[in-house]
Amino acid sequence: MNRVFKFSFMSVVYSFLYLPMIVLIVYSFNNSTYSLGWKGVTLSWYNELFSDFSLWEVALNSLTVAGISATFATALGSMSAVAFYRYSFRGKDFLYGLIYILIMAPEIVMGISFLILFVSLNIPLGFFTLLLAHITFCLPFVVVTVYSRMTGFDRNIIEAAKDLGASEFECFRLVILPLLMPGVVAGWLLSFTLSMDDVIISFFVTGPEFEILPLKIYSLVRMGVKPEINALCTILFGFTLAVVMIAQMLLKEKK
Amino acid sequence: MNRDGLFKRVSVNAIALWLVLFVLAPSVLVLASSLLTRGDAQLVRAPLTFENYRRIVDPLYLDIFLSSFYLAALSTLICLMVGYPFAYLLARTSPRYRRNLLLMVVIPFWTSSLVRTYAMIIILKTKGLLNSLLLWAGVIHEPLTILYTDAAVFVGLVYSLLPFMVLPIYASVEKLDSRLMEAARDLGASRAATFVRVVIPLTMPGIIAGSMLVFLPALGMFYIPDLLGGAKTLLIGNLIKNQFLSARDWPFGSAASVVLTLVMAVMLLVYYKSVRATRRQEPA
Amino acid sequence: MLLPMSDTIIELRSVSKSFGSLMALKNVELRVERGKFVTLLGPSGCGKTTLLRLLAGFDTPTSGEIFINGRSMASLPPEKRPVNTVFQSYALFPHMTVFDNVAFGPKLKGLGRKEMERQALEALEMVNLVDLAGRRPNQLSGGQQQRVAIARAVVNKPLVLLLDEPLNALDYKLRKAMQIELKQLQRKLGITFIFVTHDQEEALSMSNQVVVMNHGCIEQVGEPREIYESPRNLFVARFVGEINVLDAEVLSSNGGGVLEVALEGRKMKLHKTSNGHKANGWKAFGPGDRVHVLVRPEDLRVYRREDIEPEDASDFFPATVEEAIYKGATVDLIVSLASGGRLSASQFFNEDDDQLEFYRGEQVFLDWVQGWEVVLPHES
Numbered sequence: 048m049n050r051v052f053k054f055s056f057m058s059v060v061y062s063f064l065y066l067p068m069i070v071l072i073v074y075s076f077n078n079s080t081y082s083l084g085w086k087g088v089t090l091s092w093y094n095e096l097f098s099d100f101s102l103w104e105v106a107l108n109s110l111t112v113a114g115i116s117a118t119f120a121t122a123l124g125s126m127s128a129v130a131f132y133r134y135s136f137r138g139k140d141f142l143y144g145l146i147y148i149l150i151m152a153p154e155i156v157m158g159i160s161f162l163i164l165f166v167s168l169n170i171p172l173g174f175f176t177l178l179l180a181h182i183t184f185c186l187p188f189v190v191v192t193v194y195s196r197m198t199g200f201d202r203n204i205i206e207a208a209k210d211l212g213a214s215e216f217e218c219f220r221l222v223i224l225p226l227l228m229p230g231v232v233a234g235w236l237l238s239f240t241l242s243m244d245d246v247i248i249s250f251f252v253t254g255p256e257f258e259i260l261p262l263k264i265y266s267l268v269r270m271g272v273k274p275e276i277n278a279l280c281t282i283l284f285g286f287t288l289a290v291v292m293i294a295q296m297l298l299k300e301k302k
Numbered sequence: 303m304n305r306d307g308l309f310k311r312v313s314v315n316a317i318a319l320w321l322v323l324f325v326l327a328p329s330v331l332v333l334a335s336s337l338l339t340r341g342d343a344q345l346v347r348a349p350l351t352f353e354n355y356r357r358i359v360d361p362l363y364l365d366i367f368l369s370s371f372y373l374a375a376l377s378t379l380i381c382l383m384v385g386y387p388f389a390y391l392l393a394r395t396s397p398r399y400r401r402n403l404l405l406m407v408v409i410p411f412w413t414s415s416l417v418r419t420y421a422m423i424i425i426l427k428t429k430g431l432l433n434s435l436l437l438w439a440g441v442i443h444e445p446l447t448i449l450y451t452d453a454a455v456f457v458g459l460v461y462s463l464l465p466f467m468v469l470p471i472y473a474s475v476e477k478l479d480s481r482l483m484e485a486a487r488d489l490g491a492s493r494a495a496t497f498v499r500v501v502i503p504l505t506m507p508g509i510i511a512g513s514m515l516v517f518l519p520a521l522g523m524f525y526i527p528d529l530l531g532g533a534k535t536l537l538i539g540n541l542i543k544n545q546f547l548s549a550r551d552w553p554f555g556s557a558a559s560v561v562l563t564l565v566m567a568v569m570l571l572v573y574y575k576s577v578r579a580t581r582r583q584e585p586a
Numbered sequence: 587m588l589l590p591m592s593d594t595i596i597e598l599r600s601v602s603k604s605f606g607s608l609m610a611l612k613n614v615e616l617r618v619e620r621g622k623f624v625t626l627l628g629p630s631g632c633g634k635t636t637l638l639r640l641l642a643g644f645d646t647p648t649s650g651e652i653f654i655n656g657r658s659m660a661s662l663p664p665e666k667r668p669v670n671t672v673f674q675s676y677a678l679f680p681h682m683t684v685f686d687n688v689a690f691g692p693k694l695k696g697l698g699r700k701e702m703e704r705q706a707l708e709a710l711e712m713v714n715l716v717d718l719a720g721r722r723p724n725q726l727s728g729g730q731q732q733r734v735a736i737a738r739a740v741v742n743k744p745l746v747l748l749l750d751e752p753l754n755a756l757d758y759k760l761r762k763a764m765q766i767e768l769k770q771l772q773r774k775l776g777i778t779f780i781f782v783t784h785d786q787e788e789a790l791s792m793s794n795q796v797v798v799m800n801h802g803c804i805e806q807v808g809e810p811r812e813i814y815e816s817p818r819n820l821f822v823a824r825f826v827g828e829i830n831v832l833d834a835e836v837l838s839s840n841g842g843g844v845l846e847v848a849l850e851g852r853k854m855k856l857h858k859t860s861n862g863h864k865a866n867g868w869k870a871f872g873p874g875d876r877v878h879v880l881v882r883p884e885d886l887r888v889y890r891r892e893d894i895e896p897e898d899a900s901d902f903f904p905a906t907v908e909e910a911i912y913k914g915a916t917v918d919l920i921v922s923l924a925s926g927g928r929l930s931a932s933q934f935f936n937e938d939d940d941q942l943e944f945y946r947g948e949q950v951f952l953d954w955v956q957g958w959e960v961v962l963p964h965e966s
Contacts, residue, residue: 060384060464061406064410064461064464065406067424068410071417123317136314138318151570152566153539153559155522155562156559156562186320244415244417246414251546268420268423269528272423283414284414292405
């Protein structure tokens, strides 16, 4: 294949991936409510967005859920990754299997199974159920990120630390944790974006009195295209962009 | 090791407890609910029945299942046809640009697909960018109705899921030892033969993983038909959602999602077989 | 035992280790003296690394007991053992500088800052790496990383230093240089080194004592010269250096000094020499016993027809040159005997005879210096 073909093919695919987002961002600054034509730059849609108090509350809800579930999932996931890597124990393959199911299961299936679980346990749908569900679907991403970081370094390193006199705890604090840190932070960031962006699972497990951003956007979008939504989506996109960039930098630092 | 210590006990028990409670238990509950009968006061009740599974093959629902599979399979195929050469070229780009080019695939992978679906509406709507562009170029004289058709759903699925196809294939192509291709050429294989007999089999795990990551969500992403397809029930995802939220027939909804899970299980099995087949060819 | 207990630093009492159904070590008995350079030599999978890991405490024996400095190591975790390890992969902490790597042990001991720094610098000085103390491991060459790994292990002043094929990753020249350096370091520190390798040349040149292992068992323990010159069985003979194996039958034995055998159609008298350790089991051989007669290639002498008197021809083994390989310092010949057996013979160049040109198909005559052969009972 010659270079021209290669270049144009890749450009077309990248345009397909990015053009809609670029259009969205550009139009969020367009000084016109309905028309497609360009009527000059304005920040009024952002202004309107920021003055909408109810939207602030929804955003805060989302940030709270994302922050707590990412933190919890990162703690539990990192611990499990270390345990999976270092120890052999009964039922390990079974737990692996459950994590695989968690990664592969279609979100809609997870959504309804959480719903059935919470209803049969009589837990009212809302903040708490949302949190439990988000922690669960973030978990495998942390496990995989941290685990792959662990496999990246020499297995003998842990033995070397013990050989030089480190206890189990010192070994974890002085050697394992510092080496895992970039993976742990990346895992947290990715969990955070996953939680912030999730629609399908949240759709089933949250109650009417606890609204979060993606579901709010979903209900707004069903009403049609509005410049305020352009602005909101732009902000959310910019946010994800920043978080993913940081996570990628951390993961690349490895070599 | 017999010096297990506190850390091991705490971490293993915590993750085991969590996974059993929030992965195993819900799965069992869905399975159980799919075998029960729809209730009026409660959501489900006895007796045990296979009726819910039988109803799936009712012409009404079978139609939805088949069209959903068709749409998902077609999206997967298109993603593969575009994603494979793209991932292949990406993995063979000079390392100088590769990192940033890859990042440009990773970003949409993590970006909210709802936001991206919304962006697609702006492009596809009757007075949207695509129609304006085509009218301006003189290709068409009347604006096309794309939004709220099956075609729009199809475009939306491909657009949302393409990165999920590209990334696993990229990973398996990058791992591919280029000396194997040189060896094949050296032994007399043409470019095409090398590709078919060496490259494709060795990247098969990536192809299957990518197909799985596209096909399964494509069956379930209910908001894409909702937003782009004009709220017609098109995907199994919409069917399940409706059973749980509007029709309130949980047993039937559960049965539909068990079927979805079975599809996943079959695909996982195929994936493992291909991974093991590829491993065997690699030096230990 | 004539030696007082305190001269034994390591003792293994019938130690076994199995991984599932695989027996990695089978009832190993071993005693190592203080201050020795001991090599564990054997092919991959022979159990030498397993043995090292048991000493370090990374694995625990399935049965048997290990004593270091008279103390049982059972249930003593690696961090509490008076041994340190140099890993094959070096296993340097990638997130620490060279200095911090070396200071890791002293720091954990809770030494004061000054003392810790002094010890770390001293260790770095020993391996000539003080200049690179601030670097990260990934900024060092393989040889430098190797030195850091050694400094990091010896800084803790262990009673025993365990080295797991530490020179494997180095190229040939560096490897030779490090062999000498390690040997000097061991002499200087005076501590016991347990060195694992699969390279017999390395084992012979570095150690005071070689432990040859195969299939989880110790085949022979001895000084390098003893291992090379009087291998106890065919495995040791073949693994340590190249050797020619000839089958023979005992015709008569005088009960000690002389053994008469039938070898390649010739009657031959083998004399027990006073030199060395060669008498294992000679007395046990009786008429009719089948034995192996082993001769090292460099001990075989090769003569041209014109070099020998025709009437003496029956004192030699006639053979045909199949291959002559020029090796620089030697010419290696592959010759075939009348019986069809093949032997290899190394001929050294020397000043008065630079005519070592042999031709394929040439008829030659072989013998060896009486007493340099090894006689072993027949193994099927």
